[in-house]
Amino acid sequence: GAVVSQHPSWVICKSGTSVKIECRSLDFQATTMFWYRQFPKQSLMLMATSNEGSKATYEQGVEKDKFLINHASLTLSTLTVTSAHPEDSSFYICSASVQGVQPQHFGDGTRLSIL
C-alpha cells in the first residue's frame, strides 16, 4: 500500500513552454503533498507544501508564479512549471503520507529537460 505515482516520468520541451507534472496517491487520501527538486548529484530540496483545497506554501526563494501548484482533490496535486527555461531542468519529486502521519512515500520523480 501507500503508493505515490508521478506522471510523466520524463519530459523534454522547448524553452518558454509550460509543463504540468501530476502526483497521485493511488491507494490513500493525502490532504498534504510535498514537492521537491533535485539537481544532479545533490540532495532533495523542498519547494512547496501542497494543501488540498487551499493555497500551497512555498519555501523561501521558490517563485510561486513560476511553479504553480494545484491540489484540487485528496489524491491529486499538480505542479506546473510556467515558461520553463533551461535552468529549470531538474528532477522533480513529490511525496505524500497517509493521513498526514509519517512516513512519507515518494513518487518516482519527473525528469524535466528544457532545451
Place this chain on the structure above:
Amino acid sequence: GENVEQHPSTLSVQEGDSAVIKCTYSDSASNYFPWYKQELGKGPQLIIDIRSNVGEKKDQRIAVTLNKTAKHFSLHITETQPEDSAVYFCAASSQAGTALIFGKGTTLSVSS
C-alpha cells in the same frame, strides 16, 4: 530552521563488510528520522525510520540508532551486498505530516 548534516559523502566497502552513515540535526524539536535509498533515476525509497522515543531499531541487515542528547543518528548496514549500492539520504522532521529536511546524501559502493 532544521539543518541536517550527513557524512561521509562517499563510502566504498567490500561485499560482506558493514557500512555506517552518520547524520546530525540542529532542531531539538525534530522527532522523526527516516533513511531513504535512492537508485539512479528513481525516487527515494524508505528503508527504515526511527522516532524520538526509541533509541534503536533494527530490520534484518539494517539498523538505525538515535542519540537525542547529541542530536545524531546513524544507519548501519551489515553484510553488505552489491545491490546495496545506491545513494542513501537521512532526513529529519519536527512534526507529524511536515516536510522532511534531507542530508546531502551518501553514495555507497559495494564491490564484490
